[in-house]
Amino acid sequence: MSPRLALQEKDYSDLFPEGEDLQRQIGGRRRREGLARIFFMVVLIVAIGALATLLYTIINAAFGMTAIVNTVEPDTIVAEMGHDPEESGLSDLSYDELVMVLENSVTNNVGRRLERDQRFYEDRLVFENETTWAQICASSQAPTGCDAAPRDKAGVLQLVNERVVEPDVVETWELIPSLLEREVIEAEILSAEFQAAHPGARPEFRAWLNWQFVTSPQSPNPETAGVRTAILGSLWVIAITVIFAFPVGVGAAIYLEEFARPNRINQLIQTNINNLAGVPSIIYGMLGLAILVRVLEPITSGSFLGEGGSATENGRTIISAGVTLGLLILPVIIIASQEALRAVPNSMRAAGLALGATKWQTIRKHILPAAIPGVLTGSILATARALGETAPLVVVGASTFIITDPSGPFSKFTVLPIQIFQWTSRPQDEFRNIAAAAILVLLILLVVMNATAVFLRNRYSRSN
Amino acid sequence: MMTGEIRTTEGDISERSRSDQPAPTDEQGTAAESTAPPGVIVTEDMSVYYGKFRAVADVSLSFATNEISALIGPSGCGKSTVLRSLNRMNDLVPGARVEGSVRYHGDEIYDKDVDPVEVRRKIGMVFQKPNPFPKSIFENISWGARINGFRGSKSEMSDLVQEALESAALWDEVKDKLQESGYSLSGGQQQRLCIARAIATKPDVILMDEPASSLDPIATLRIEELMLELKNDYSIIIVTHNMQQAARVSDRTAFFNVKLNDQGMRTGRLVEYTETSQLFTSPTVQETEDYITGRFG
Numbered sequence: 001m002s003p004r005l006a007l008q009e010k011d012y013s014d015l016f017p018e019g020e021d022l023q024r025q026i027g028g029r030r031r032r033e034g035l036a037r038i039f040f041m042v043v044l045i046v047a048i049g050a051l052a053t054l055l056y057t058i059i060n061a062a063f064g065m066t067a068i069v070n071t072v073e074p075d076t077i078v079a080e081m082g083h084d085p086e087e088s089g090l091s092d093l094s095y096d097e098l099v100m101v102l103e104n105s106v107t108n109n110v111g112r113r114l115e116r117d118q119r120f121y122e123d124r125l126v127f128e129n130e131t132t133w134a135q136i137c138a139s140s141q142a143p144t145g146c147d148a149a150p151r152d153k154a155g156v157l158q159l160v161n162e163r164v165v166e167p168d169v170v171e172t173w174e175l176i177p178s179l180l181e182r183e184v185i186e187a188e189i190l191s192a193e194f195q196a197a198h199p200g201a202r203p204e205f206r207a208w209l210n211w212q213f214v215t216s217p218q219s220p221n222p223e224t225a226g227v228r229t230a231i232l233g234s235l236w237v238i239a240i241t242v243i244f245a246f247p248v249g250v251g252a253a254i255y256l257e258e259f260a261r262p263n264r265i266n267q268l269i270q271t272n273i274n275n276l277a278g279v280p281s282i283i284y285g286m287l288g289l290a291i292l293v294r295v296l297e298p299i300t301s302g303s304f305l306g307e308g309g310s311a312t313e314n315g316r317t318i319i320s321a322g323v324t325l326g327l328l329i330l331p332v333i334i335i336a337s338q339e340a341l342r343a344v345p346n347s348m349r350a351a352g353l354a355l356g357a358t359k360w361q362t363i364r365k366h367i368l369p370a371a372i373p374g375v376l377t378g379s380i381l382a383t384a385r386a387l388g389e390t391a392p393l394v395v396v397g398a399s400t401f402i403i404t405d406p407s408g409p410f411s412k413f414t415v416l417p418i419q420i421f422q423w424t425s426r427p428q429d430e431f432r433n434i435a436a437a438a439i440l441v442l443l444i445l446l447v448v449m450n451a452t453a454v455f456l457r458n459r460y461s462r463s464n
Numbered sequence: 465m466m467t468g469e470i471r472t473t474e475g476d477i478s479e480r481s482r483s484d485q486p487a488p489t490d491e492q493g494t495a496a497e498s499t500a501p502p503g504v505i506v507t508e509d510m511s512v513y514y515g516k517f518r519a520v521a522d523v524s525l526s527f528a529t530n531e532i533s534a535l536i537g538p539s540g541c542g543k544s545t546v547l548r549s550l551n552r553m554n555d556l557v558p559g560a561r562v563e564g565s566v567r568y569h570g571d572e573i574y575d576k577d578v579d580p581v582e583v584r585r586k587i588g589m590v591f592q593k594p595n596p597f598p599k600s601i602f603e604n605i606s607w608g609a610r611i612n613g614f615r616g617s618k619s620e621m622s623d624l625v626q627e628a629l630e631s632a633a634l635w636d637e638v639k640d641k642l643q644e645s646g647y648s649l650s651g652g653q654q655q656r657l658c659i660a661r662a663i664a665t666k667p668d669v670i671l672m673d674e675p676a677s678s679l680d681p682i683a684t685l686r687i688e689e690l691m692l693e694l695k696n697d698y699s700i701i702i703v704t705h706n707m708q709q710a711a712r713v714s715d716r717t718a719f720f721n722v723k724l725n726d727q728g729m730r731t732g733r734l735v736e737y738t739e740t741s742q743l744f745t746s747p748t749v750q751e752t753e754d755y756i757t758g759r760f761g
Contacts, residue, residue, distance in 0.1 A: 347595035355608035356585030
């Protein structure tokens, strides 16, 4: 008999716990399971708590009571224009009436400046006289008003608000006290002491996040400032990012996963991609500044297409920003796509090839459709990250103050995170309120984008 | 104690197969195979390597037209490797390399100027696990024909799909749900769908890698009946773990076994290749007899 067989004569079942021992042993294992479960639950609650606190802080600042002092009451303006202030507000006035209000209220100097930025009428001038206008427009430094389309009603309404009504928020309260102690706050504003400091101040509940905020361009007044330019900038930049990074990333992943042989060079490339995913985003900003803004300036400024005037010609454009963010999320998209492709069983590849299909036919018809939900999930997460990115765009050169909407990939731009960053660093209280409102806009934009992408992904994977 | 005894016996056999493995046996095997008629696929001294590891050594086989040839042997003896080498599916395995000669109708399939796509176009394959595409039943079958340049009209394509499904004895079960996913079928039906898919491209040879190993006995029986019908039109080479299956369906059987070399590497090698009836009743090599009588593996 070999020693191995001798061993088998021993009854190993003695060595397993039985009866009470077994109970105790199972009890111990169950207790450890319970501890693990409690730990994970606590972690989850902490995470949810942190998120809730964040949202609470933002929403608390984005809405609340304000004490407002108007230089000119809107009702007075409406009455001056011959309407009943009880029935109509400023927004009910016609375009012509609004221009007339401006004409009556602002100095001719200011008016001329406004007109040079953007005219009021296609066919006539309000503040400027025809001869001077023709001279200015013929000069080498023609202002934007010479070729831009005339202002729309929303624009003029904002001007009236900014220049004539001039509402000034003299004090703000947070949302929670505004809801719970509204009477106290109102009484405080109307008190003699407060009125002495701010004559004519009246309480008003203000949602800093409102439609006017979303549709107005940037302004130095927190009361009239909006995020339209920043939203459009963000959308343009993200569009360029996706157009650049998605095909390149998925293509690179297909090559690495399906075609590349595992030789030294390809392993080196793979390692580098993995490392690039961890490079701080500001480094990508430096790359974008050095290559896209400076070296490729003739392309990124759009001057090769004859776009952009001599004054605006530089590479600090939407396309530079979009490609920079594209480079930033490229490694993430590549890695996610590779994982998704790797998860497709090899039997599917074998099935295609055994029928006499080429590799590409198999990939296009069977492998890629099977992998696309995973590819899209990775790309959605990466795009969401790009949407919130600030640092690289500061380096690439987003505009800090810009009121003209981006008109294409070669425009100057700003994006929501940069706008938020700008506002949070201002000393006045009201800027913090609109920063909170802008954060909410960014969050909503993110949720809408993700929801759309998830919807598309689900529809795609169902149709397969 | 029972298991102990078996283990001892097994130890003895591997001992024997290593030590008193007579060199002439190999020659006997080769002699038996050289008398076979010239086949559709002929291998000569074919060795398959995975990197430096030699998985199968010196296989010389000739597979006859319109016959079912079975490859049997214990696990790890390289029979699946041999099968995959016959239509260059081993190209997919990184580091796989084939030495020696593999001829299809006299042409070397491993020549530099031979496109593996062309080889696989003529030599189809059915795998161990059913692997339909996650597409409709119709598309599962029509796709292979379409990518291979099938020039027929829409109705001709429908006829082709129907014919393939009929040949695979699946038509009656799926004719009302051709647009449903291939995944909605049972395992046995999926495997027959895979066979129909292979047939639809009108190959010359069909390789089957343990096509019934994941199926229940009834589904297995259906696949076996199907193979017997298909052999009128196709040459079939099948790998199987199941000796009864080989005995039931095949015309010729090749027995492979594992040999441990000095470094302890396991290399598969062809022991005996002859008509199935002869191999199972009067094998010429002791190793074969041990295997088929169940005293091994």
